[in-house]
Amino acid sequence: MNVTFFSSKPYDLTFFQQTNADFGFQLRFLKVPLDETTAELVTGSPVVCLFVNDQANAAVIRTLARQGVRLIVLRCAGFNNVDLDAARQAGIQVMRVPAYSPHSVAEHTLALILALNRKTHRAYNRVKEGNFALEGLMGFDLFGQTVGLLGLGKIGKVTARILGGFGCQLLAYDVVRDEEAEQLGIEYVSLPELLNRSDILTLHCPLTPETRHIINKDTLARMKKGVMLINTGRGALIDTQAVIESLKNGQVGYLGLDVYEEESHLFFEDLSNTIIQDDTFMRLLTFPNVLITGHQAFFTRNALQGIARTTCRNIQAFVEGKASGNEV
The missing domain is CATH 3.40.50.720 (NAD(P)-binding Rossmann-like Domain)
Structure with a gap:
C-alpha cells in the first residue's frame, strides 16, 4: 500500500x-x-x-x-x-x-503554568545577562488555587491528576460526566460557574462549531480579574482579539498558548529570517505575561x-x- x-x-x-x-x-x-x-x-x-x-x-x-x-x-x-x-x-x-500520549499534552500544560507563574523564561534571560535581581519575578503557590478544566477527556483528566498533586481545587465543565473524574475529586460545574471561580483556566475541549471562540469577550468578562488562561487544545477555542483586549485591561493576568487560531502559516517552520506578517500574533508577543510555544505539547x-x-x-x-x- x-x-x-x-x-x-x-x-x-x-x-x-x-x-x-x-x-x-x-x-x-x-x-x-x-x-x-x-x-x-x-x-x-x-x-x-x-x-x-x-x-x-x-x-x-x-x-x-x-x-x-x-x-x-x-x-x-x-x-x-x-x-x-x-x-x-x-x-x-x-x-x-x-x-x-495524553501525558505529553498534560505535562506541557503544567510547564506553561509553572513558567508563567514563576516567570522562568524571563529569569533565564536575566541570568544570562548577569541580572540576578528578583523584582518582577514574584509568583504564587499553586497549592490551594482553583483550577478550571474546560473539557475533561483523556488529556483533561491527566492534567487534573497532576494538578491534584499540587493541592489545587479542581473544577470541570464538560458535556459528558465521567465517574472516574468524580473519583479524582473533580467538581463538575456549569460553564458560568467555571469561569467565575477559576484562578487558572485550562482548555482541553475539541474544536467544534459550538466551542469555536468559546473564550470570547463575554466569557472573558465573567472570569476573575487576573486569571491565568492556558490553551494547549485548539487555537480557535480563543477569540484572539478579545483576549488581547483582556490582556490590555488586566482581566487576563497570564496567557499561555501552545496553539493559535491562525497558526497554519507560522508553526512548524523556521521563520527566524523573515518578517512575520501576522500583526495579531506579533501583538501577543509584546506582552510580558504571555508565553507562546509553537504547537509542541504533543512532541x-x-x-x-x-x-x-x-x-x-x-x-x-x-x-x-x-x-x-x-x-x-
Whole structure:
C-alpha cells in the first residue's frame, strides 16, 4: 500500500520508518502542506496522511478523489481541517489518532503554568545577562488555587491528576460526566460557574462549531480579574482579539498558548529570517505575561511512537477491510 505524507518533518520520517518495519507499506514523504495547490502531487497513492495544518476542504477532497485516494489518515486527534461531508460524498474514508500520549499534552500544560507563574523564561534571560535581581519575578503557590478544566477527556483528566498533586481545587465543565473524574475529586460545574471561580483556566475541549471562540469577550468578562488562561487544545477555542483586549485591561493576568487560531502559516517552520506578517500574533508577543510555544505539547518520543503505530494500524485495517475504531 502506497501512502503519501504531507507536511513531513524529519521526525516523521524517523518514527514512521521505524514503525513501518512491522507493516511494510510504501511511504512517500512530502514537505509541503496539503492544500488546493498541492493536492495533485498525490499520484498512485490510495492513502494520504495529514497533520493538523493540512487543509482537506471540499475542493481538495475532489482533487484527491480524482487522484484515486480512498483513505485520509490523520496523524493527530483533531479532524476539523477535513470536510467530512465532502469526503463521504467522494467515497473517501477518514481515520485519526484519537489518543497517543495524553501525558505529553498534560505535562506541557503544567510547564506553561509553572513558567508563567514563576516567570522562568524571563529569569533565564536575566541570568544570562548577569541580572540576578528578583523584582518582577514574584509568583504564587499553586497549592490551594482553583483550577478550571474546560473539557475533561483523556488529556483533561491527566492534567487534573497532576494538578491534584499540587493541592489545587479542581473544577470541570464538560458535556459528558465521567465517574472516574468524580473519583479524582473533580467538581463538575456549569460553564458560568467555571469561569467565575477559576484562578487558572485550562482548555482541553475539541474544536467544534459550538466551542469555536468559546473564550470570547463575554466569557472573558465573567472570569476573575487576573486569571491565568492556558490553551494547549485548539487555537480557535480563543477569540484572539478579545483576549488581547483582556490582556490590555488586566482581566487576563497570564496567557499561555501552545496553539493559535491562525497558526497554519507560522508553526512548524523556521521563520527566524523573515518578517512575520501576522500583526495579531506579533501583538501577543509584546506582552510580558504571555508565553507562546509553537504547537509542541504533543512532541515527546512516547507520543510520536504512539502516533506512528496507531496510524499504521489504521492503514492496515483499511487494507484488510476491517474497522479500526478510529473512523470519523
